[in-house]
Amino acid sequence: MTKKIILPIFLFFSVYSLQAQNIKPKEEEAIKQLIQNVFDDVWGELDSTKIEKYHTDDFLLLEHGEVWTNDTIKSYIAKARQSEKLPKRTNSFEFIRFVKSKNSIWFAYQNYATLSVDGKVTRELQWLESAVAIKTKQGWKLQMLHSTRVKRD
Template structure:
């Protein structure tokens, strides 16, 4: 009988340990998804990668405006025409991530430093939250809510 309880206990502990590793892996994937989406789409103006990061019905809610993938692509295409091209460095500081089944949300601080010819022309800070879903191709953002934080 002790062998039976020992086996059950071992299976229970293994399951808990696996769940924590899996949850931590998902949290890292979601953090990377947010960071890489800003780096590729908003810093490199790489509109071709939008489907890598966002679902087809993605919404961005920013300071009272509603954007979708089409409006984001239009913004990126116009931004690519500007000269000189600005350099944008993004930094994400995660506040919290919650995961339940195949859905997740993340809250984070988003900082951007924008420079031209190695001179900083603007620093920006947003408080943001995003939701993501687990697809057959990995995590994708389906909504992002952004509030500008006033510079001190």
């Protein structure tokens, strides 16, 4: 008798739990826009003033075996901006998966960057990345990003 009651209750909460975790189309679009903005504004424009807008204070970037913080990124940008001619970076993404859990979303994607100088492509780069975005009072922000370079032919 107890098993007959517990099984339906368990199934109900299992299904409810799965449904509650589905990402809404609006949330998916917000996350896609967040990534586009981060890579266009921070990495493309080399604008360290935008880091606070897109990253949490405790943000970590795991970049090909290195651990970067917001301060590490600011230092990198300051050095990069000293270059005589900064390349233009065009970013595009191919999203693989989104997983929502309460106020966070984990997602995976391919990241493509084309670097050009004076309209001429100088490099094409690709990374396989995963990230965690946290819902804050200011909107979605990145808390963690894990990046692995993909060799291109």
